[in-house]
Amino acid sequence: MRHSKLQQQVLSLYRQFLRAGRDKPGFLPRIQEEFRTNAAIPRTDVMHIEYLCRRAQRQLKQLRDVNTKQLGFFSNTKKDS
Numbered sequence: 001m002r003h004s005k006l007q008q009q010v011l012s013l014y015r016q017f018l019r020a021g022r023d024k025p026g027f028l029p030r031i032q033e034e035f036r037t038n039a040a041i042p043r044t045d046v047m048h049i050e051y052l053c054r055r056a057q058r059q060l061k062q063l064r065d066v067n068t069k070q071l072g073f074f075s076n077t078k079k080d081s
Helices: 005-021 027-038 046-064
Strands: none
Touching (some): 005 027, 005 046
């Protein structure tokens, strides 16, 4: 089965992320989780997929930076009343 150019781009990004995160502890599970979550996006939603690819390119650049040591997580915290 042949993949579309967009599918090839996503697969290439995934491989690049895996290579970049290989030497950084805790990165691989987060990368895999993110790609699995976004795999549910319908193939027909090209604009959203292209947006995520552009965002992934920026994140990959940050991940490749030697100074990147950990992932940032955003969480909702309850404010004390």
